Amino acid sequence: MTEFSSSITALDAGRKPQISREDLLMAALRLLGPHRSVSSLGLREVAREAAIAPNSFYRHFHDVDELAVALIDHSGAALRTVVDEARVHVKSGHTVVRGSIEAFMSQLRAEDGLLRVLLREGTTGSDAFKRAVDRQLEFFEEELRVELVRLTEASDAPLHDPALAAKAITRLIFAMGAHALDAPREQDVALIRQMTQMVTMILLGSRQMKTRPV
Incomplete structure (x- = not known):
């Protein structure tokens, strides 16, 4: 066997015989x-x-572009877990809004990096990648809308146009999260406080519009 053939055989030996989409x-x-x-x-x-x-x-x-879109879709799962994780934070004694923001920041800093993919490609990716990110944001907005309706009706404080409020909150947090990507972790506490106040303002404004339509 030649030296070239031996190197090819060694290379093939290191390759996996089968692999899934998830592996890629x-x-x-x-x-x-x-x-x-x-x-x-x-x-x-x-x-x-x-x-x-x-x-x-x-x-x-x-091609790689198709893989990239699939990765963005896969990363959307990290965003949608925020609502579930927020419930855990709330049970620990935090308010609904702060609990949600802390859950978002926890996902942002997670080692798997899934949420970072969405934030990065939503601002700097190609048009196809941005459309894929928008789809994931729309999925999240609908889940957030359902949760907002449930919470506000339970507290007898309904919102004006919950769907629009959910969209405003999602886009705000998405923009702030993109900023947080390049910020040192030491700033997370301040960012969480700012985002909590911003989201609270959106909710208060939506409640006010429900009672006093503009």
Whole structure:
């Protein structure tokens, strides 16, 4: 066996015989790190990170852009867990708004980096990536709308246009989260306080409009 053939055999031995879409998404996520954009990923480096031959990539995705959109969709799950995590924070004694903001910041700083993908690509990604992020935000807005209606009706303090209030809150937190990406963690406490006040203002304004329509 030649030296070249031996190196190829060794390389093949290190590759996985089968791999799932999830494996490729996780490989891409590991490559991104805290600051890198999905648009900078290369097919070969993703395949190398996943320990597969480049041609095996095409069994799951047509190209890297399709993988990137799938990664954004996958990252949307991190955003939607915020509502569930907020309930846990509230049970610990915090208000609903502060609990929600703390849950968001917890996801933002999570090691998996999923929420960071949404925030980064929603502001700097391609048009296709931004549309994918918008879809995830719309899913979250609907979940937040349902939760807002439940909470405000239970406290007999209904909102004017809960859907619009949910959208305002989501877009505000999304923008503030994008800013927090590049801010040191030492500023998280101040950012949480600011975001809590901003969201409270939106809710108070929506309640006021319910009783005194503009």
